[in-house]
Amino acid sequence: MSYDVQAVRDRFPSLASGTAHFDGPGGSQVPAAVxxxxxxxxxxxxxxxxxxxxxxxxxxxxxxxxxxxxxxxxxxxxxxxxxxxxxxxxxxxxxxxxxxxxxxxxxxxxxxxxxxxxxxxxxxxxxxxxxxxxxxxxxxxxxxxxxxxxxxxxxxxxxxxxxxxxxxxxxxxxxxxxxxxxxxxxxxxxxxxxxxxxxxxxxxxxxxxxxxxxxxxxxxxxxxxxxxxxxxxxxxxxxxxxxxxxxxxxxxxxxxxxxxxxxxxxxxxxxxxxADLAGGTGDRRARIVASWQVAGAHEDRLRDVAEAGLRELPGVVVRSRAGSRTPTLLVTFADRDPADAYRFLAGEGVNAPAGSFYALEASRHLGLGDAGGLRIGLALYTTDAEVDRLLTALGRFLGS
Structure with missing residues (x-):
């Protein structure tokens, strides 16, 4: 099945604001039908x-x-x-x-x-x-x-x-x-x-x-x-x-x-x-499974694109390394505070928050203390253009 991300985005009124939302792990955007x-x-x-x-x-x-x-x-x-x-x-x-x-x-x-x-x-x-x-x-x-x-x-x-x-x-x-x-x-x-x-x-x-x-x-x-x-x-x-x-x-x-x-x-x-994302057939459970197959493939592809771009930026450390993982990336910087990146990105209309996000034990175990890192959460409404926008803005932040 093909995945039409623009058709999906059209069902979310909030996305018309122009903000690039990489903050889904803290709460997703909401479709009009909900x-x-x-x-x-x-x-x-x-x-x-x-x-x-x-x-x-x-x-x-x-x-x-x-x-x-x-x-x-x-x-x-x-x-x-x-x-x-x-x-x-x-x-x-x-x-x-x-x-x-x-x-x-x-x-x-x-x-x-x-x-x-x-x-x-x-x-x-x-x-x-x-x-x-x-x-x-x-x-x-x-x-x-x-x-x-x-x-x-x-x-x-x-x-x-x-x-x-x-x-x-x-x-x-x-x-x-x-x-x-x-x-x-x-x-x-x-x-x-x-x-x-x-x-x-x-x-x-x-x-x-x-x-x-x-x-x-x-x-x-x-x-x-x-x-x-x-x-x-x-x-x-x-x-x-x-x-x-x-x-x-x-x-x-x-x-x-x-x-x-x-x-x-x-x-x-x-x-x-x-259930309706992929336009499949069958009962609701079958359509849910089919929808996540295509939406998940979209998210994972964008995660790979984002991760490759992040690794090209100077001083960026990607902390998300497990073999099986969601489209969620935690990054830190060699000589910059993730909280500063969070604020800079917000000024660019890109929402990617910084912190430990109540995963205090995990953050401390990673050696990040309570500060955590910059969390980039991709969702089924994220686009290639938004990933490019995020990477470009981070490049400007690191060069500033």
Whole structure:
């Protein structure tokens, strides 16, 4: 299938501003159809979910449609789709619920590669119940986190392993299925932060071996909320804190308060947008897979172009080196501050932010401290001309 990037861009009103957005890892731009879906729900006759009035049924329909959409996106069971305020909030909630099943001396494993949202909740939950936290280290020279790195810290007391699906800092995609096999051989659970991965690849939760998988629609062209996918049977074994009159059914027992119906409608629209990218045929899941094949090829080609151009610039060090990675490049400079590059590029209408982006442990492990580097995130709406514009502007910055 061919990929018409201009036709894709035409569906994003914000791109008409002329700004070149390389800031997608922090939140993507939004297609008009997603904004329309949010507006339509907010201006419709709707109320809390129920079955008596038309307004109640409309709310229920929105929720059910969003569960089906996310199930198609992640190849998951709709009954195991949990909505929350953010991926971070959901991880905290599940860390508290899972910690109730741990005993003093049990162990949880976190990865040095991860966003802090898949580290701190587990460290804090472990400390509260007397469990032990262990660290899986990645190779700072290659950016790789291997199954052997995880195996080195597993034991008979391991209860949970938390690993990123893709590093939001350097793009590394660890071999999740291989890691999952090791985790499950120990009888432990595998929690995957898929926030960065889901924005660039077709996800199959079962194939990855994830017992829990979290993601954020606002990273893949949707509104600000969080989603967790798990087997409904596994969810039924967990008992989070909840209000007495609220439903104890799965997945509702994990959803605190009234759901944001307008955001769920926007989430469904974002999934439909992805499914329609390649103009394929078949059911929504098949079209999602086909879309990511062509969009992913576009992103990877541009990543190679950008990386080759960056290596020609004096004093630039590309920190993204793993064999399997997203179209995300972290760069530093021999004698310039990445924050200065960030500000210079902003003046050129090129958005490429600098920092550690909540991946503090990864940034420190790379020897970059808390400052991190300049992150260049390509997306399915990025063009060759924008990559040229970025490289040209960086050349001017380095020559100034």
């Amino acid at each position: 904004a329309d879906a949010v507006r339509d729900v907010m201006t419709s006759s709707i109320s809390n979910r129920g079955s008596v009035t038309a307004a109640e049924r409309a709310a229920d329909d929105v929720v059910r449609a969003a569960r089906r959409a996310m199930a198609d996106l992640l190849a998951a069971d709709p009954s195991g789709i949990v909505f929350g305020r953010s991926a971070t909030a959901l991880t905290y909630e599940f860390a508290r619920a899972l910690a109730r099943t741990w005993q003093p001396g049990d162990e949880v494993v976190v990865s040095r590669l991860d966003h802090d949202a898949n580290i701190r909740p587990w460290l804090q939950a472990a400390e509260q119940v007397g469990a032990v936290a262990r660290w899986a280290e990645f190779d700072p020279a290659t950016g790789e986190l291997t199954p052997d790195d995880v195996a080195a810290v597993l034991s008979e007391r391991t209860r949970l392993v938390a690993v990123t699906g893709a590093s939001n800092l350097i793009g590394t995609r660890p071999p999740l299925a291989a890691i999952a096999r090791l985790v499950h051989e120990r009888g432990a659970l595998f929690f995957v932060d898929g926030v960065h991965l889901t924005a660039h690849s077709a996800v199959d939760v079962a194939e990855l071996g994830a017992d829990f998988f979290v993601c954020s629609p606002y990273k893949f062209f949707g509104p600000h909320c969080g989603v967790l996918a798990a087997d409904p049977g596994l969810l039924a074994t967990l008992h989070p804190d909840k209000l007495l009159p609220s439903s104890d059914a799965v997945p509702e027992r994990f959803e605190l308060g009234t759901l944001p119906y307008e955001l769920l409608a926007g989430t469904t629209a974002a999934v439909d947008f992805i």
